[in-house]
Amino acid sequence: MQSQPKAPLSESDKSYEQLRISDLHAYYGESHVLHGIDLQVRRGEMVTLLGRNGAGRTTTIRSIMGLVDRRSGSIVVNGTETVHMSPHRIARLGIGYCPEERGIFASLSAEENLNLPPTLRSGGMSLEEIYELFPNLKDRRKSQGSKLSGGEQQMLAIARILRTGANFLLLDEITEGLAPVIVEALGRVVRLLKERGYTVVMAEQSFAFAGPLADRHYVIEHGQVVECVEAHELDSKRDLLESYLSV
Amino acid sequence: MTELIGISPQLLFAQVLVGLINGAFYAVLSLGLAVIFGLLNIINFSHGAMYMVGAFCSWLGMQYLGINYWAALILAPVVVGVIGLLIERTLLRRIQHEDHLYSLLLTFGLALMLEGIFVELFGVSGQRYPVPDLLNGGINLGFMFLPIYRAWVVAAAVVVCFTVWYLIERTKLGAYLRAGTENQALVQAFGINVPMMRNLTYGFGVGLAAFAGVLAAPIYSVAPHMGSSIIIVVFAVVVIGGMGSVLGAIITGLGLGVIEGLTRVFYAEISNTVIFIVMAIVLLLRPAGLFGRQS
Numbered sequence: 001m002q003s004q005p006k007a008p009l010s011e012s013d014k015s016y017e018q019l020r021i022s023d024l025h026a027y028y029g030e031s032h033v034l035h036g037i038d039l040q041v042r043r044g045e046m047v048t049l050l051g052r053n054g055a056g057r058t059t060t061i062r063s064i065m066g067l068v069d070r071r072s073g074s075i076v077v078n079g080t081e082t083v084h085m086s087p088h089r090i091a092r093l094g095i096g097y098c099p100e101e102r103g104i105f106a107s108l109s110a111e112e113n114l115n116l117p118p119t120l121r122s123g124g125m126s127l128e129e130i131y132e133l134f135p136n137l138k139d140r141r142k143s144q145g146s147k148l149s150g151g152e153q154q155m156l157a158i159a160r161i162l163r164t165g166a167n168f169l170l171l172d173e174i175t176e177g178l179a180p181v182i183v184e185a186l187g188r189v190v191r192l193l194k195e196r197g198y199t200v201v202m203a204e205q206s207f208a209f210a211g212p213l214a215d216r217h218y219v220i221e222h223g224q225v226v227e228c229v230e231a232h233e234l235d236s237k238r239d240l241l242e243s244y245l246s247v
Numbered sequence: 248m249t250e251l252i253g254i255s256p257q258l259l260f261a262q263v264l265v266g267l268i269n270g271a272f273y274a275v276l277s278l279g280l281a282v283i284f285g286l287l288n289i290i291n292f293s294h295g296a297m298y299m300v301g302a303f304c305s306w307l308g309m310q311y312l313g314i315n316y317w318a319a320l321i322l323a324p325v326v327v328g329v330i331g332l333l334i335e336r337t338l339l340r341r342i343q344h345e346d347h348l349y350s351l352l353l354t355f356g357l358a359l360m361l362e363g364i365f366v367e368l369f370g371v372s373g374q375r376y377p378v379p380d381l382l383n384g385g386i387n388l389g390f391m392f393l394p395i396y397r398a399w400v401v402a403a404a405v406v407v408c409f410t411v412w413y414l415i416e417r418t419k420l421g422a423y424l425r426a427g428t429e430n431q432a433l434v435q436a437f438g439i440n441v442p443m444m445r446n447l448t449y450g451f452g453v454g455l456a457a458f459a460g461v462l463a464a465p466i467y468s469v470a471p472h473m474g475s476s477i478i479i480v481v482f483a484v485v486v487i488g489g490m491g492s493v494l495g496a497i498i499t500g501l502g503l504g505v506i507e508g509l510t511r512v513f514y515a516e517i518s519n520t521v522i523f524i525v526m527a528i529v530l531l532l533r534p535a536g537l538f539g540r541q542s
Contacts, residue, residue: 065436091438103433105426112422117437164437 016043017076018168018199019064024073024083026056026063026223033059035223036073046190046200048210050245051220057203058100060220061170064201065097066090077168093168094121096161100172100203104153106146110137113145113156117164124165133189134159151182158189168199175209183209206245207234219244254512260391262508268397268466270504271404272459272477277484277496278408279455282415285428285491286448289339290347292355294456294481295474296362301327301457303365306374306469316379316461323461328454335449340442358475365471373468400462407458408497415493424448428491483526489539499537 019041026034034056041047049057063071066087075082082090091097096117105113114130114137131138134155140148148156154174161169171190175183187209193200194213204210207217211234219227219241227244229237276298283291304323308314314322334357342349378396385394415421427434427444435441460474467473484503488495503522511518529537 067432067436086442087432087435088438088440091436097433097436099433099436103430105429107425107429108422115419116422116426116434118439120438161437 017041018043018045018078019201020074020076021060021064022074022076024060024063024071024075026059026068027070028059029069033068033223034063034071037063037220037223037225039218039225039228041199041201043199044197045215046194046202046210046213048207048214048217049201049203049220050205050207050217050241052245053205055220056223057220058172059223061097061172061201061203064090064170065095091166092120094166096120096164096166096169098157098161098169098171098174100176102153102157104145104148104156106144108145109141110143110145110148110152110156111141114141114160114163117160119164121165121167123167125162127163130159130162133162133192151178151185154178154182154186155189158186162193167197169193169201171200171202173203173205175204187213207241217241256390259509259512262512263505264391264393264397264508265511266505266508267401267501268504269507270501271401272463272500273481273484273504274408274497274500275404275455275459275462276477276481277488277500278411278493279452280481280485281488281491281493281496282411282424282455283449283452284485285493286424286431287335287339287343287350287445288347289350289354289449290482291449291452292351292478293334293358293361294354294453295476295478296358297327297331297453297456297474298460298463298477299365299469299471299474300330300361301460302376302464302469302473303369303460304457305461305464306376309376310374316465320458320461324454324457327457327460328450331450331453332446334453335446339449340445343445358478362471362475369471371471373470373473376464376469378465396465400466403462404459405501407455408500411455412493412497480522483522487522487526487529487536489536492536492538495536495538 017040019039021037021039024034024037025032037056037060039047049060051057059068062068064075064077066082066085071083073083077090077093077095080093082093105116108116114127125133136152137155137159140152145153145156158171158174174186178186190200190202190210190213202210202214207214211217215231217229217234218225219229221244227240229241276294280291280294283289301323304326305314305316305319308319308322309316338353339350342353382396382399385392387393415424423434423439423444427441431441463473484500485496487503488499503525506525507518507521510521517524533539
């Protein structure tokens, strides 16, 4: 990379609470999806939300963004209580959101998609840096969003939030349905994000992808956190995790 | 010039011109409807009333405040645009999560109320609005007489339509609008104030209708029912072009105006229904409209 890496985080930064969720309940219409989620993420940490389909990982991420019909409890981002804020104000606290369905706009070109999210903070990646990180996107920049492959769409969905200067990223199922070679490339990107000090919350179906990178794993089942596994406990608790995640 | 299959070229060109004029109004009105439908998912039945209010704004301005045509061309859309902002903020926003039918009924009710108020105040008969001096008279093109004002209406409408098209298709602001049309929640999750964007879009859309109203004032008389008579045809234009398609609204608007004009020459009996016949055929062959995304 030509760009300078961000300055290493100081100890005081590392203890800074980027996200604290307490007793979060979330609803879609009449259905009560989250039943009291509690979790904390400190600045610069990479945390995964693990669980089976329908356990509530995606809803947790969507709740942080304010994209559910109704929520109660507390979601403190960067010291600001956000549970009553609308999504655009939450985003401006410096959150970059990569949705499960990728959300590439079909009627916009790849580059228009890339340039769409407004700058939230200074220090975002430049277009050159992004194209260096995702060379495929440079070749496809004039293509219509709908013409991109699944892998390209996923790259683009991540790339466009790196441009905005967001330092807290929510990545929902970024490896889902992608070829191993693309998952490998995404692994390199995520590793770089961690090195650069981004705070990352990822929803994943298994710990295969993020296991080696994450500082902590939260297992979600029936809309609650049922297990919290620190990175150093991963080996000792592997069997337990697998029993939670097996279908 | 000689006659073409029994029809004099004068008549033919005159009707093509009338068609183009009507088409210009269809295009500007359906453009506003398409923009509003695209982002707000509202079938704005008060669009015709806004066109009427725009025309009345220019007439009232001239009558009581001495505001000339050119100033009205700017002021009337601004006044009506602000009315639109208020309507969206106080009424439409409350029902944005309800079924389509609610906003349709609400805007229809608003149209009836606005028409009623203007009938009460000014009566049903039309008020005359003079052609501005600069655009008076006409040019003899040899094969036909071209009134300057009518040429101006077509030119102004085309310029406005393509300016709006450019704004939407080629600028950052337009990219927000197009993205918002596809997935509003995600656009908002990127930090864009989508409620404000919806508000401004509605104001802009009805402002366009008012602009058409000012253009129309010197051609048609300024009357409370001028909107309801044109809006049904405009809805047919939007359906033919494809709901929410900007380019579709422009091209279909102008094209159908000309088709209507030509029908008046060749088979006048169906000239009032030809647009609906076209609509039926298009819906059978391409249910999403000529420019709509087929699913």
